[in-house]
Amino acid sequence: xxxxxxxxxxxxxxxxxxxxxxxxxxxxxxxxxxxxxxxxxxxxxxxxxxxxxxxxxxxxxxxxxxxxxxxxxxxxxxxxxxxxxxxxxxxxxxxxxxxxxxxxxxxxxxxxxxxxxxxxxxxxxxxxxxxxxxxxxxxxxxxxxxxxxxxxxxxxxxxxxxxxxxxxxxxxxxxxxxxxxxxxxxxxxxxxxxxxxxxxxxxxxxxxxxxxxxxxxxxxxxxxxxxxxxxxxxxxxxxxxxxxxxxxxxxxxxxxxxxxxxxxxxxxxxxxxxxxxxxxxxxxxxxxxxxxxxxxxxxxxxxxxxxxxxxxxxxxxxxxxxxxxxxxxxxxxxxxxxxxxxxxxxxxxxxxxxxxxxxxxxxxxxxxxxxxxxxxxxxxxxxxxxxxxxxxxxxxxxxxxxxxxxxxxxxxxxxxxxxxxxxxxxxxxxxxxx
Amino acid sequence: xxxxxxxxxxxxxxxxxxxxxxxxxxxxxxxxxxxxxxxxxxxxxxxxxxxxxxxxxxxxxxxxxxxxxxxxxxxxxxxxxxxxxxxxxxxxxxxxxxxxxxxxxxxxxxxxxxxxxxxxxxxxxxxxxxxxxxxxxxxxxxxxxxxxxxxxxxxxxxxxxxxxxxxxxxxxxxxxxxxxxxxxxx
Amino acid sequence: xxxxxxxxxxxxxxxxxxxxxxxxxxxxxxxxxxxxxxxxxxxxxxxxxxxxxxxxxxxxxxxxxxxxxxxxxxxxxxxxxxxxxxxxxxxxxxxxxxxxxxxxxxxxxxxxxxxxxxxxxxxxxxxxxxxxxxxxxxxxxxxxxxxxxxxxxxxxxxxxxxxxxxxxxxxxxxxxxxxxxxxxxxxxxxxxxxxxxxxxxxxxxxxxxxxxxxxxxxxxxxxxxxxxxxxxxxxxxxxxxxxxxxxxxxxxxxxxxxxxxxxxxxxxxxxxxxxxxxxxxxxxxxxxxxxxxxxxxxxxxxxxxxxxxxxxxxxxxxxxxxxxx
Numbered sequence: 054x055x056x057x058x059x060x061x062x063x064x065x066x067x068x069x070x071x072x073x074x075x076x077x078x079x080x081x082x083x084x085x086x087x088x089x090x091x092x093x094x095x096x097x098x099x100x101x102x103x104x105x106x107x108x109x110x111x112x113x114x115x116x117x118x119x120x121x122x123x124x125x126x127x128x129x130x131x132x133x134x135x136x137x138x139x140x141x142x143x144x145x146x147x148x149x150x151x152x153x154x155x156x157x158x159x160x161x162x163x164x165x166x167x168x169x170x171x172x173x174x175x176x177x178x179x180x181x182x183x184x185x186x187x188x189x190x191x192x193x194x195x196x197x198x199x200x201x202x203x204x205x206x207x208x209x210x211x212x213x214x215x216x217x218x219x220x221x222x223x224x225x226x227x228x229x230x231x232x233x234x235x236x237x238x239x240x241x242x243x244x245x246x247x248x249x250x251x252x253x254x255x256x257x258x259x260x261x262x263x264x265x266x267x268x269x270x271x272x273x274x275x276x277x278x279x280x281x282x283x284x285x286x287x288x289x290x291x292x293x294x295x296x297x298x299x300x301x302x303x304x305x306x307x308x309x310x311x312x313x314x315x316x317x318x319x320x321x322x323x324x325x326x327x328x329x330x331x332x333x334x335x336x337x338x339x340x341x342x343x344x345x346x347x348x349x350x351x352x353x354x355x356x357x358x359x360x361x362x363x364x365x366x367x368x369x370x371x372x373x374x375x376x377x378x379x380x381x382x383x384x385x386x387x388x389x390x391x392x393x394x395x396x397x398x399x400x401x402x403x404x405x406x407x408x409x410x411x412x413x414x415x416x417x418x419x420x421x422x423x424x425x426x427x428x429x430x431x432x433x434x435x436x437x438x439x440x441x442x443x444x445x446x447x448x449x450x451x452x453x454x455x456x457x458x459x460x461x462x463x464x465x466x467x468x469x470x471x472x473x474x475x476x477x478x479x480x481x482x483x484x485x486x487x
Numbered sequence: 488x489x490x491x492x493x494x495x496x497x498x499x500x501x502x503x504x505x506x507x508x509x510x511x512x513x514x515x516x517x518x519x520x521x522x523x524x525x526x527x528x529x530x531x532x533x534x535x536x537x538x539x540x541x542x543x544x545x546x547x548x549x550x551x552x553x554x555x556x557x558x559x560x561x562x563x564x565x566x567x568x569x570x571x572x573x574x575x576x577x578x579x580x581x582x583x584x585x586x587x588x589x590x591x592x593x594x595x596x597x598x599x600x601x602x603x604x605x606x607x608x609x610x611x612x613x614x615x616x617x618x619x620x621x622x623x624x625x626x627x628x629x630x631x632x633x634x635x636x637x638x639x640x641x642x643x644x645x646x647x648x649x650x651x652x653x654x655x656x657x658x659x660x661x662x663x664x665x666x667x668x669x670x671x672x673x
Numbered sequence: 674x675x676x677x678x679x680x681x682x683x684x685x686x687x688x689x690x691x692x693x694x695x696x697x698x699x700x701x702x703x704x705x706x707x708x709x710x711x712x713x714x715x716x717x718x719x720x721x722x723x724x725x726x727x728x729x730x731x732x733x734x735x736x737x738x739x740x741x742x743x744x745x746x747x748x749x750x751x752x753x754x755x756x757x758x759x760x761x762x763x764x765x766x767x768x769x770x771x772x773x774x775x776x777x778x779x780x781x782x783x784x785x786x787x788x789x790x791x792x793x794x795x796x797x798x799x800x801x802x803x804x805x806x807x808x809x810x811x812x813x814x815x816x817x818x819x820x821x822x823x824x825x826x827x828x829x830x831x832x833x834x835x836x837x838x839x840x841x842x843x844x845x846x847x848x849x850x851x852x853x854x855x856x857x858x859x860x861x862x863x864x865x866x867x868x869x870x871x872x873x874x875x876x877x878x879x880x881x882x883x884x885x886x887x888x889x890x891x892x893x894x895x896x897x898x899x900x901x902x903x904x905x906x907x908x909x910x911x912x913x914x915x916x917x918x919x920x921x922x923x924x925x926x927x928x929x930x931x932x933x934x935x936x937x938x939x940x941x942x943x944x945x946x947x948x949x950x951x952x953x954x955x956x957x958x959x960x961x962x963x964x965x966x967x968x969x970x971x972x973x974x975x976x977x978x979x980x981x982x983x984x985x986x987x988x989x990x991x992x993x994x995x996x997x998x
Contacts, residue, residue: 137895178564181618240895242967248717266536272618308508313498411562509716509964519719
C-alpha cells in the first residue's frame, strides 16, 4: 500500500517538473541518457518522434537487441500476444522492409518450474505435471516419465499395459498432428482446415476420454502400467476410428496438400539442412523433413515398438513442405501402428500388482529415458539419491531445440515466411518453457 | 513456357478441387453439438472425470465410506484435499460413572471411540489437477470422479467444495441411488 | 415526381439516390456480415451465429450496436487528424461509386457516359485511406499493412483496368447502362461468354482490390495481427469494415453489369436479376475466403505483373483485332 502511494506521488511530481527524463530516471533507476536513447530510437516507430515525448518502452531484450540496428531497419516485436505465436512466445525481428535481417526468440513467459517441482514431489505425484508440459502430446510425456522411473526402479510393466500405451500414445500423436495441421493452416491464412481437423480430433478425444477421463492434459500412465483399462467400447471406437480417419485423409490432401497457394507458400521456404539440425539438436518431423530417418521408436527402441511394423517417413526437400509431408505421412503410420497393436493386444492386467505406491522410494542411481513425441525426442534425465523424491529431474523438450533453429532459418526471409516457418516447426510453448 | 502454363492450369485445378471440398462441407449437416439446445450424449459424459466426490455407504448413502485415514490428502500432489477426523464423543456422566465402576472392578474399560467417518472433508477444485492419485490411494474406495461437466463460477470460493455436504445433498435428492454419479450443483 | 423547394430535378435525383444508397449500403453491410458468418459456419460444419433473433439474424445488428457503443481510442503518439480522417476517406467514395451503377433499366442514380471511368477513378481512393490509417497509427504492424495495401492496389489496378477496357472497346462505350443493354437475356448472350479471360482477370483483381482472402495481405491476421486497422476501436474499425463490404458490392455490381448481363434475365428483367447476380458473386467471394490460404506478398505481386498483366494485354489486343475485323 505504501509503495503504491509513493509511486503515485512520483508520477504527479513528474508531470509538474520540466525534465521528465530525470524523474523517470530517478523512479526507475535508469541513466537519463539511456532514456534519451530509448526515446529517439527505441520503441519509437519509423515516423518522426516529437521532441519531449517519452518512450519508456523496451525491456532488457529489446534494448539488448537494438544495439546492432541501423537507422534503415525496424525492430519489430512479435508476441508474446500474437496470433501466429500460438501462446506466449515472443520473437524480436529486425526488418528491412519486410525482409528479416536478424531474429531472436524470447522465452520464459510460460515458465512453470516443472523441473524444480520434480524435486519437490514423489515419483508418483509428478505424473500430472507431465500432462501439462506438452498438452498436445501429453501421453508421450507421461510415458517418458513412467519409462524413466521404471528403468530406474527396474519395474516390470505388464504386456497389456505396453500395448495400451502404444495405442493411446499413437492416438494422441494423431490428435497432436491434426491440431498442428489446423493451426498451421491458420497461420497461413486458411480458416477452415482447423475446423475439419478438430472434427476428427474430437473423435480421438472421445476415445481417449474413456480410459483417461480427460480430454487434454492426460495423466493416465502410472509407474508400472496405466491407470485404467481400455474397455471393449473403447476398443470398438478405435477400430471404427482407424478406417474413418483413413477415409478423411484424401479430403485433407484435396483441400490443403495439393493446393497451389499452400505449395507456393511452403516449397523452398525455411530450408533446414541436416547439418543445421545436428548443430541445434533438432529432432522429430523437423529432422525427418531434412531426410534423416531418426525416430526414437526405432533408434532407441522402447516398449513393444520393435514388434510393430511401421516405417519412418522422411523427405529430402528440407523445406516447410517436407515437414508438412512428413507429419501427414506420420498420421498414416500411426494408424498402421494402432491397427497392429489392436490385433496384438493381449489379455492380462493393465497395472502391475507390485507397482510402486505413492510413497515408493527409488533406488539410488541415474537414468536417461527417451520417447518419440509428436514434436521430436522427449527425454527425461533422472537422478535419484534413494529417497522418495527425485534428486534432480531434467526434461528435454524437442520444441526448445527446434525453436532455436528459427534465428538461423528465418534470416533473409519475409515476415510471412517466418510465420510459416514457425508453424512448420510445430511449437508448443509450454513445452519449450517447461 | 508451355510447362509453366501447364503448371498454372494444374494449380488452378487444385484450387477448384479445394472449392469442391468446402462446397460439399457447406451442404452437409453440421457436426457440432449445439450446446444449450443439445448436449453431449450421456454415454460420453459418463466417462468424463470431473471433480472428486465422496461415495456413500450402501446402507447409509449420506455417510461416506471414508475412514478418515488421510491417504488421499497425503498423496495429493497439489494438496487440495483436507480431511478432519471426528473427535471421540465426550462420555455422559452415567457413562463416566459406569466406566469408573468398571475400572474399580478391574474390568477392561470400553471408552467411547470416534466414528470413522470424517468430520470435515473439504476439497479445493481450483488446485486439483484431476490426476486420480486420491481415488487410487483410497483404501476403502470412498472417492470417485464426478461427471460434473457444466461447472462455472464467479468466485474462486465457488470451487472450494465441502464434499460431505455434497454427499448429503446427493443422498437427499436421490434416496437409494447414492452409488450412481449425481448431476447438478454442489 | 416533382422535387420540392424548387431544387433542380437532377440534383434532387442525386440527393434521393444518395439517401437510398446510404440505406442500401448500411443494410447490405449488415446482410453481408450475417451471410459471411453463416457461410463460414456452414463451410466449417457449425451453425454460425444462432442466438440473437431466429437463426441469429439480428446478430450483425447487435454487433453494430456494440461497435457504436465502444470507446474511440486514439493511440498515444498517433497523428490524431490523419488517424480519424482515414476511416472517413475510406467510406466517402463509396457513395460516388454507386451513382453510375445500373441496378435496373431505370434505376440508375446518375446516367453518365463516363460511368465506368468514374468508378475506377474513385475506387482508387480507398488505398489512400488504408495508407493513412496505417501510417498515422504509429504501430509497426499497421505500417506494414499500409505498405502492403499500397503496393497491392497499384499492382492490381492495372490488369483490372485492362480487363475492363476490353469490354469498353467491344461496346465502344464507358456507359454501364449501354453495356448492359448490349447483352442479351440468356447466359450465353452475356459478356462472360465472349470475354471469359477478362472476367477471370477482373474477378481476381477485384478480390485483390477489396483485400479479400486469399489476397487479404493488408490485414493478414496471422501475420500482422490486424494490419492497417490494428489500432482502431469501435466505429473507427466499423467504418473500415463497412467500406470493405461496400467495395465488395461495388466490384460485384460492376462485374454483373460488365460480364453477367446486368438486369437482363431469362424472365422478367429487372432489378432483382441484378441483385441475385451480385449476391451470387459475393457468395463466391466468401466461398474463396473460407477455402484458401493466404498468398505471400511477393507471390501476390508476381501474379499481377507476370501473369495477369500480360494476359490482360493479350486479351485486349485480341479484342481490338476482333472488333476491328
